[in-house]
Amino acid sequence: MTEERFWNLIDQARGRSNHSAEPESLRAVLEKLSDEEILEFGHAYYEKLCDLNDWRLWAAGYVIAGGMSDDSFHYFRSWVIGKGKQVFAVAMSDPDALGPFVDDPEVDNELLEYVTAELAEERGIEEDPRDRSDRYADAEPRGEPFDEDAVADSFPRLAAVFGSCRR
Numbered sequence: 001m002t003e004e005r006f007w008n009l010i011d012q013a014r015g016r017s018n019h020s021a022e023p024e025s026l027r028a029v030l031e032k033l034s035d036e037e038i039l040e041f042g043h044a045y046y047e048k049l050c051d052l053n054d055w056r057l058w059a060a061g062y063v064i065a066g067g068m069s070d071d072s073f074h075y076f077r078s079w080v081i082g083k084g085k086q087v088f089a090v091a092m093s094d095p096d097a098l099g100p101f102v103d104d105p106e107v108d109n110e111l112l113e114y115v116t117a118e119l120a121e122e123r124g125i126e127e128d129p130r131d132r133s134d135r136y137a138d139a140e141p142r143g144e145p146f147d148e149d150a151v152a153d154s155f156p157r158l159a160a161v162f163g164s165c166r167r
Contacts, residue, residue: 001040006048007085009041018103020082023111030115035125042116042129045081049113049137052077052091059146060095063158064107067148072108074138079109096155099162 012029013021030038061076062068068076080091087101116129130137152159 001037001044003044006041006044010082010084014082014084018101020079020109021084021112023109023115026082026112026115027119030119035120035123038116038119038123039125039127039129039132042120043132045113045116046130046133046137047135048081048088049074049077050133050135050139052080052088053137053139053141054092055141055143055145057091057095058141059151060091060098060155060158061107062146062148062151063155064098064102064162065105066163070138073141075108075110077137078112079107082109082112096157099158102162 009029010021010026013026015025030041033041057077057080058068058073061073065072065076080087083101087098090097090101120127120129146154152163
């Protein structure tokens with residue numbers, strides 16, 4: 001599956017919305033694909049979850065959400081992917097610039113990740129597309145861990161909109 005095809009499918013699921021793709025919408029888009037295409041999409045999705053596994057992005061999500069557990073960070077990365085290629089690129093390059101893309105305080109899209117695995121199972125495919133990856137989405141994030149008490153100092157644009165997260 002090409003990058004362009006992947007992001008086109010995400011955009012189809014988003015429709016005309018600026019929100020993160022809804023799982024039901026993604027399902028409707030993916031149901032039209034062949035079994036192999038569903039597996040390829042699921043693998044590409046999982047690779048993007050792994051690409052986003054970075055302490056700087058976690059810190060940005062922490063500021064946006066006012067705190068973020070490891071599970072919440074995983075679901076935040078699904079939210080990012082569901083927002084499309086532009087938001088994914090911003091998350092990868094400058095997480096402090098994510099503020100304008102936050103249209104809902106719930107920056108969580110947990111169920112989006114499971115759509116391909118569920119479709120595969122319903123079709124009798126025993127392979128989980130995530131198993132095609134040699135990476136683990138919940139491995140230790142890249143980079144340096146952030147200090148929860150000073151995280152807002154590193155993300156001034158986000159802190160200006162979402163607060164300092166200091167408890």
